[in-house]
Every structure is written in C-alpha cells, then in structure tokens.
Amino acid sequence: MPAKKTNTSREWFNTIFYGVLIAIIFRSFLLEPFNIPSGSMIPTLNVGDHIFVTKWSYGYSRYSFPFGSWKLWNGRFFATEPKIGDVIVFRNPINESQDFVKRLIGKPGDTIQMIGGRLYINGEIVPRDNPRPYVVATLPKSIRGVGFYRDNMVVRGNEIWVDNKPADFGYTIEYKDDKFCRMYEGACGVFNVTEYTETLPNGVSHSIIEYADDARFDDTPVYTVPENHFFFMGDNRDNSADSRAEIGFVPRDNVLGRVWFVWYSHNYYAPMLAIWSWGKKIRWSRIGLGIH
Numbered sequence: 001m002p003a004k005k006t007n008t009s010r011e012w013f014n015t016i017f018y019g020v021l022i023a024i025i026f027r028s029f030l031l032e033p034f035n036i037p038s039g040s041m042i043p044t045l046n047v048g049d050h051i052f053v054t055k056w057s058y059g060y061s062r063y064s065f066p067f068g069s070w071k072l073w074n075g076r077f078f079a080t081e082p083k084i085g086d087v088i089v090f091r092n093p094i095n096e097s098q099d100f101v102k103r104l105i106g107k108p109g110d111t112i113q114m115i116g117g118r119l120y121i122n123g124e125i126v127p128r129d130n131p132r133p134y135v136v137a138t139l140p141k142s143i144r145g146v147g148f149y150r151d152n153m154v155v156r157g158n159e160i161w162v163d164n165k166p167a168d169f170g171y172t173i174e175y176k177d178d179k180f181c182r183m184y185e186g187a188c189g190v191f192n193v194t195e196y197t198e199t200l201p202n203g204v205s206h207s208i209i210e211y212a213d214d215a216r217f218d219d220t221p222v223y224t225v226p227e228n229h230f231f232f233m234g235d236n237r238d239n240s241a242d243s244r245a246e247i248g249f250v251p252r253d254n255v256l257g258r259v260w261f262v263w264y265s266h267n268y269y270a271p272m273l274a275i276w277s278w279g280k281k282i283r284w285s286r287i288g289l290g291i292h
Helices: 002-029 178-183 275-281
Strands: 031-035 049-054 087-091 099-106 111-115 118-121 128-140 148-150 153-156 159-162 170-176 189-199 205-210 229-233 255-265
Touching: 002 031, 031 255, 087 229, 099 111, 099 118, 128 178, 128 205, 159 170, 170 178
Parallel strands: 128 170
Antiparallel strands: 031 049, 049 255, 087 099, 087 255, 099 229, 111 118, 128 189, 148 153, 153 159, 189 205
C-alpha cells in the first residue's frame, strides 16, 4: 500500500509539473492572453476585451519569460522590427508590474508632436479623415434593469437604440460599480465623441476617437525617439497614459508581442455565472475580431 500511494503521488506531481511547464512554454514562445482593463485603445479595443498576443512577432527578451524583472540578461533574440501602426503589448518601463497595450507611432530617430489635437510625424501632419459620431457609455451597474435614457437615445445591456432603431454609429458600453461612479465624479456617463480614420506615413489606416482638440496632450513639445526605444500612443487620444505622459519612450526590450485577435469580450454587466445575462453581457460581435 505505501508503494502504491507513492506512485500515485508521483503521477500527480508529474502531471502538475509538466502541465505547468507546457503552459509556461506556450505563453513564453507562442501566445499569451491578456485582458483590457482601460479604455485607452477605444475604439480598437474595448474594456473587457480578452486578447491573444503573438510572442514570436518581434523575437524574445527577458520580459517574454517569467521573472523577467530579475534582469538576467539584456537584448532580444530572433528579433524582427515592428511596423508603425502595430498594436503592441509592452512592459511599462516605469512600473514593471504593469503591461500596457498601445499603438506604435514612432521608431528610433522619428520626431513626434501633437499640435491642436493633430499628430505630426517627422514634421508632417498625419491625415485624419471621415469624422463620424461615436459614443462612449460608462454606466453604474445599478442602471442595468432600467437602462439609460437621454432624449431619443436608449442604452441598455450591450446596445444603443436611437428613435427605436439600432444606432447607426459606433459605440462602446461598460458597466462600473456604483461606488466607482460616486468616487470619481465625471468618470461615468454617456459621452459623445468623434471618430476619425487616421492614416500613418506607411499607409496603415486605423480609427481613433477624440473628445476635443484642446485636451491635456493635444499640444506637446517635439519628441525625438532615441536609439533602441519606441513611441506609443492610445487610439483614445484624450484618455491614454502613453509616451506623451509619464511612461515616456519604451525600450525595445520591453516589447512583449503583437495583438492578434479578441477571443472573448464582455462589458461587466453581470458575473459570468449569471447565464441568463449573457445576452446583455457578452459582446458576441467582437469574439474572433482581428486587431489591426
């Protein structure tokens, strides 16, 4: 009997050990899942999106692996160069316990500046076309049962209706604890913003949103990206802590990988176990959405 118990214990240990080892190898070299906790990349990524990041896209640094903050080595191996416009997850150079996701705007030697809400790269204004309405709705969970009403617009669950028809503009909806909405005045509400199509110098087009053209980071000095660093910005231009703010230039080694697609998305309407609420919680249309 003791021998049998020993064999069983060893089998359990081996199963757990090899399972953990396979998971570490998969997350380090192939794909790593992340979830989006903030709205800095709206409209490309919404709060509650769960994404896969391809770890092989730009090679590997110590941050690609567990315990990367131990600084066991510097540099990258199997390194390839990211492209302007790529949506990338990177380790925050100021706080290495945080991972950020932003869009690559500047590479070494590039100059970046914001003037009057417009982006300039290497002294040239970046085209910003096709203005269209967009709504960012951040609502307290107590409103779930009744919805939000304003004039001819209704926000309920995952949908916005205008004049009793589905809205014909883009939007994102997120539900916050009532305590959060009370604590941070002005953080919750339904905000009308403008969505634009921005075309970067290499021809990559993507959507951004702007609350105004005179917000905090809409007028900046000229930033010159140093060697082995990158400049990142959020697509939610007036609500993003990025290279215009405290994180500054991001070292090349801090890059983790490129965002591939959304494999699951929800709006925090209710707990996952509340199966009856899935229709108002899960953003079905975003599942499988490729990110560009």
